[in-house]
Amino acid sequence: MPPAASIEDFSAPLFVAWQLTNRCTGHCLACCEESGPDKAWSDELNREEALRVARQIAEARIPYAAFGGGEPMAVPHVWEVFETLSDGGVAIKIETDGGRLDDAAVERLAAMRVDNVQVSVDGATAEIHETLRPGAASFAAATGALRRLSARGVPAEWVFVPNSRNLHEGVAAYELATELGCSVFVTGPLMRLGRAALAWDSLAPSPADWAATVEALEARAAAIGGPRLAIYPWDIEREIQCRLESPQAMILIVPNGRVKLLNALPFAPGDLRRQSIMDVWRSYQLAWRSREVADFVARCRSELGLLRHANETWPVPSIAAEIA
Ligand code: SF4
Structure with missing residues (x-):
């Protein structure tokens, strides 16, 4: 297979x-x-x-x-x-x-x-x-x-x-x-x-x-x-773990044009006001493999309260150099 x-x-x-x-x-x-x-x-x-x-x-x-x-x-x-x-x-x-x-x-x-x-x-x-x-x-x-x-x-x-x-x-x-x-x-x-x-x-x-x-x-x-x-x-806890292991080939555009990984995660690595959709796709791919996202998802296993940030839009600093 x-x-x-x-x-x-x-x-x-x-x-x-x-x-x-x-x-x-x-x-x-x-x-x-x-x-x-x-x-x-x-x-x-x-x-x-x-x-x-x-x-x-x-x-x-x-x-x-x-x-x-x-x-x-x-x-x-x-x-x-x-x-x-x-x-x-x-x-x-x-x-x-x-x-x-x-x-x-x-x-x-x-x-x-x-x-x-x-x-x-x-x-x-x-x-x-x-x-x-x-x-x-x-x-x-x-x-x-x-x-x-x-x-x-x-x-x-x-x-x-x-x-x-x-x-x-x-x-x-x-x-x-x-x-x-x-x-x-x-x-x-x-x-x-x-x-x-x-x-x-x-x-x-x-x-x-x-x-x-x-x-x-x-x-x-x-x-x-x-x-x-x-x-x-899946419930939301399982969802974010599975998506980290196997991200979907999709982007989530929120109302201000920022692009998020998933509605349950606060990371928004792309911005369609500044970037083309193809550049945003590259940012999205890099962000899923970033240490910030991996750390956050790992912490969610024991700190469910972190999900209160789900509707926020955080940058992903570690990928900045690669998309500059
Ligand atoms: S409050 Fe939420 S679920 Fe209800 S209509 Fe608005 S968007 Fe839909």
């Missing part, structure tokens, strides 16, 4: 994850980014800068761009960014609360190179969803968006973030996703990041309860043949 590819084998990323803004209308209890109505960064990329980055992504022939948030669909220039990418041959994935996906928006997406749209729905009932996601799109809006997307042939994915208050609705949520025509039901262990980390003791389900929910979801999926179940296998 040939050896597994490493990031150094790739001349460009295979995909970019891009947070256009940190602003949204929600104050969701389990938000891993601590986004919200007053959480836009003061230095977010403007329209011209974002379009320049989109053109570079297309020119570099990066096949795939995934948008998360904050709420990407609330950014005034989001459609121009999508059109630039789609026209340039880049497939788009969107993570959204669904509140802006009316018939006209879904029609526009259906005409583009959209791989899938993920809508966050954290319960099978309005009561649970809206308790967990205050200020974000209502249950009716989120499920309505999933229904419209599916009906129009845009792959619609239900994202269910499990916690101690909604586990009991997991199977019912899967059943409703089936009824709505979703193609995938996405879930995984609650991530100890952002607002979820702040409320960890009250929000985190026990490992046994999570395991029982996984078992129940798998049994229901086997019984009714609904959407494909995509259950992320």
Whole structure:
């Protein structure tokens, strides 16, 4: 069997994850980014800068761009960014609360190179969803968006973030996703990041309860043949260890154009305001092999509190000479 590819084998990323803004209308209890109505960064990329980055992504022939948030669909220039990418041959994935996906928006997406749209729905009932996601799109809006997307042939994915208050609705949520025509039901262990980390003791389900929910979801999926179940296998502690050993060929662009290794790690070795996307890719490769990142990940094994820095953007001094 040939050896597994490493990031150094790739001349460009295979995909970019891009947070256009940190602003949204929600104050969701389990938000891993601590986004919200007053959480836009003061230095977010403007329209011209974002379009320049989109053109570079297309020119570099990066096949795939995934948008998360904050709420990407609330950014005034989001459609121009999508059109630039789609026209340039880049497939788009969107993570959204669904509140802006009316018939006209879904029609526009259906005409583009959209791989899938993920809508966050954290319960099978309005009561649970809206308790967990205050200020974000209502249950009716989120499920309505999933229904419209599916009906129009845009792959619609239900994202269910499990916690101690909604586990009991997991199977019912899967059943409703089936009824709505979703193609995938996405879930995984609650991530100890952002607002979820702040409320960890009250929000985190026990490992046994999570395991029982996984078992129940798998049994229901086997019984009714609904959407494909995509259950992320790792918690955040395992995720960062595995990514250090085997980094993905992807970059994360945060709202001000800095480029991070992973949302759980505070290191931002690249800056798309100053560097081309190919130079950023080189910085990213070097940073994963740096002593600062290795030390931080090693410390996280015993100091979970370090993850409170996840949403910061630290430089990586040891690679400065190599990228100068
Ligand atoms: S989960 Fe989404 S809608 Fe909720 S606060 Fe975070 S970014 Fe905003």
